[in-house]
Amino acid sequence: MTLNTQQGGKGPVRRRASTPVPLSHQSQPGVRGPRPNPIESHHPPLGSSSSFEPGDKALAMPHSSWSSDSADSDSSWESLYRVMLLGDPGVGKTSLVNLFAGIQERDLPEQPGEDTYERTLSVDGEEMTLLVMDTWETERQPQDEENWFHNYCLQVGNAYVIVYSITDRVSFESASELRIQLRRTRQAENIPIILVGNKTDLVRCREVSVEEGRACAVVFDCKFIETSATLQHNVTELFEGVVRQIRLRRDSKEANERRMSIYKRKESLTKKARRFLDRLVARNNKKVALKVRSKSCHDLSVL
Ligand SMILES: Nc1nc2c(ncn2[C@@H]2O[C@H](COP(=O)(O)OP(=O)(O)OP(=O)(O)O)[C@@H](O)[C@H]2O)c(=O)[nH]1
Numbered sequence: 001m002t003l004n005t006q007q008g009g010k011g012p013v014r015r016r017a018s019t020p021v022p023l024s025h026q027s028q029p030g031v032r033g034p035r036p037n038p039i040e041s042h043h044p045p046l047g048s049s050s051s052f053e054p055g056d057k058a059l060a061m062p063h064s065s066w067s068s069d070s071a072d073s074d075s076s077w078e079s080l081y082r083v084m085l086l087g088d089p090g091v092g093k094t095s096l097v098n099l100f101a102g103i104q105e106r107d108l109p110e111q112p113g114e115d116t117y118e119r120t121l122s123v124d125g126e127e128m129t130l131l132v133m134d135t136w137e138t139e140r141q142p143q144d145e146e147n148w149f150h151n152y153c154l155q156v157g158n159a160y161v162i163v164y165s166i167t168d169r170v171s172f173e174s175a176s177e178l179r180i181q182l183r184r185t186r187q188a189e190n191i192p193i194i195l196v197g198n199k200t201d202l203v204r205c206r207e208v209s210v211e212e213g214r215a216c217a218v219v220f221d222c223k224f225i226e227t228s229a230t231l232q233h234n235v236t237e238l239f240e241g242v243v244r245q246i247r248l249r250r251d252s253k254e255a256n257e258r259r260m261s262i263y264k265r266k267e268s269l270t271k272k273a274r275r276f277l278d279r280l281v282a283r284n285n286k287k288v289a290l291k292v293r294s295k296s297c298h299d300l301s302v303l
Helices: 093-101 143-156 169-185 210-219 235-266 269-284 286-296
Strands: 002-004 013-016 080-087 114-123 126-133 159-165 193-198 223-226
Touching (some): 080 143, 093 114, 093 159, 143 169, 169 210, 193 210, 210 223, 223 235
Parallel strands (some): 080 126, 159 193, 193 223
Antiparallel strands (some): 002 114
């Protein structure tokens, strides 16, 4: 993986944790600054900060989705993808995002607060810009604010990385709950979700086995990888996987749309009947599907 910073090769772009990225944020590689739009006032230029209020309606507009037909789904929109890190406190989200951003421990600011990083990755010869957001907090006060903020996070991501620590079973259970919450919030969407078991270097303290992690990913229909931020093990693979998962969906959506428009024109009644029967058979073959999924859930380069 090649990490290319923007802004003329300076370090990764940071944003403040308290600055939700407006849902309509769109940038083209190399183009900085907000586009003129009604919620512009909430989105400061990169590198500067702003605050937000829970319940801010302008920010809570419906998110763009893979299946969106809105005007926002043009090619410029697709040049920047929001990746949300979710998970219990202490599981290693910040450590993972720091590795993504190329930040060494000694360079970390004394006052934490910069939790969002934008970098362009080159994977398989193609560049993609990710905005990785380590803004998930579970101890916000008051509760209303926490609920609003969680809901916001679950709405705005183009991809999700749900992290647990393999040394902490409670964090594993929270990860499953988060997956359920995500499914509820983004029901109809096929967004990439990667379950990450971090801290694999702590072998003797392991509370969650690889098999359990994998089984969870199969049941919840997401990808799975184990990492160690401390040893920098599988971290590159994780973020490359995020890029590939986004790309696979983007490409398959485009291909599907093309195929469907041709198909709809040509499809005969017999074909429609056959398709219906195929679906019926597929539904009855859930067991087979589960087996196939369990084989591929750890392969982040396939759907
Ligand atoms: N041994 C080991 N420690 C890790 C690993 N990843 C993170 N840690 C440590 O776990 C602690 C918590 O890591 P963070 O990255 O701050 O975790 P977080 O999920 O961002 O926590 P919050 O900011 O509270 O949400 C730190 O002391 C890290 O050094 C890992 O892979 N192995």
